[in-house]
Amino acid sequence: MKRVGFVGIGTMGLHMSRNLMKAGYELSIFNRTAEKMQPLVEEGAMPCASPAEVGQQSELVFTCVSDVPDVEEVTLGERGVARGIAPGGIIVDCSTSSPALARRMAEELKPRGIGVLDAPVSGGPEGARTGELSIMVGGEEEVFLRAKPVLEAIGKTILLIGPPGSGQLTKAINQIVGALHLEAVAEGIVLAKKAGIDPEKVIQALGGGAAQSWLLKMRGPQMLRGDFTPARFALGLHAKDLRLAMEAARQYGAKLELAEKVNEIFQALDQEGLGALDHSIMYLHAKRLNQLNS
């Protein structure tokens, strides 16, 4: 495979596209806001007028957009990738979307010889930049094996979890576990501040022991600095992911006591209009509850 496409050049898409070009793939791209394509075009990517055109130019197309209706539009829609890509082609959806849509995409496109993988990623812009994302894949093994060499250009941990939808379910779990880790860090900082000990040193000490986590290390210092812009990962997106995750949980009859609580915290802050800030702003809830000024 040589010709690869990328639809959705946000923070993640930009880094992932660069790593694909670095790995030698000829890249065709599309983004709704055309200006965002400019840096990649200057680096050699071919801009297209629609996702369908990206499909025409490519053997494998990544889609990486913000919400479920966008995923449907850029893949199955009137000007979607599926309208352009030839039989034998593969669509790899890296968006965080719904398991149900992932299953429907795979079913609808299979008869036309188009492979579909739901392949949401984790690792933040940091992991996207270094090409060390975790890619959690749902789909058929045959399609996965054909796509894997391309996935290796953007990720480090690349796992086929199971049939279509499994990638999205795994990402849902990832977002729940991540949100709870963030709340753990927020409550830890609150206690440090209330007790009058240096929260920065506390984060450093915890980072060397059994309570260490990626979010403690990466987002804990951001909470302390009040460093919420630009968003590494927007609160609004994490809130959307949690909404999807809790929908999936309800659908499968899973009772997740603490996840429900942390979901409420995210939804309330998002509804308050803080969605564009970094998700570490979720610390604001614990901070207010404890009447902390900094």
Added chain:
Amino acid sequence: MKRVGFVGIGTMGLHMSRNLMKAGYELSIFNRTAEKMQPLVEEGAMPCASPAEVGQQSELVFTCVSDVPDVEEVTLGERGVARGIAPGGIIVDCSTSSPALARRMAEELKPRGIGVLDAPVSGGPEGARTGELSIMVGGEEEVFLRAKPVLEAIGKTILLIGPPGSGQLTKAINQIVGALHLEAVAEGIVLAKKAGIDPEKVIQALGGGAAQSWLLKMRGPQMLRGDFTPARFALGLHAKDLRLAMEAARQYGAKLELAEKVNEIFQALDQEGLGALDHSIMYLHAKRLNQLNS
């Protein structure tokens, strides 16, 4: 400093003592259950009849016992380390104990020229064995600097957080953050099982992304295998630590919403008689709530 003592040869103490001997210190030891000293004695440690005797033989004595009254007994008690150690000596308490006792020990022994550090550790038996513990220290800087070369034999992240008691407060935060990380993993596993995807692969995928944590990696697979004996860290001890932590939180007026919930889970399982099992057994709560059989 050459002559070092160790009081409390449990799982952690055994590994830490070995690393001290490997680093060339002459080690005197005491343990209430004498047989537990045997392996170390065979490796060259000198067994003592009381903590006071360990104090007589040593310039610096570690204490590493299970609960607050034990800490008081082995340090300040009638046969405690402080009765034997000479002025200029240092007591390093690695137990997870109360900030208040840590402050009292430092105050009481300072006039006698004995330095005291509260220096609880994190990193589990795994970190104790490899000498890569995180050591969170409260105490005076002058005492810390004299003790640091010895601490380097057992830990990797060694931080003076602040005055006496700060180490214990940091450990309290560590135990809260850790318990919430465990609950995050438990709820993640529940959703994976309910949705019918492979929880082992989910843990692996999460471990490569932003939701990764030490407890996800080390305790997630244990939850799945039902591997709770022998305890790497006993549920009963984690429950005790959480009780102390929530006491400190109340004392400082910190409201920790999710920490309170997870504390309830730990206390209920401990009261049920599961305290001797590994703390990853806390998964049982989420499992029962979701009527999962495995």
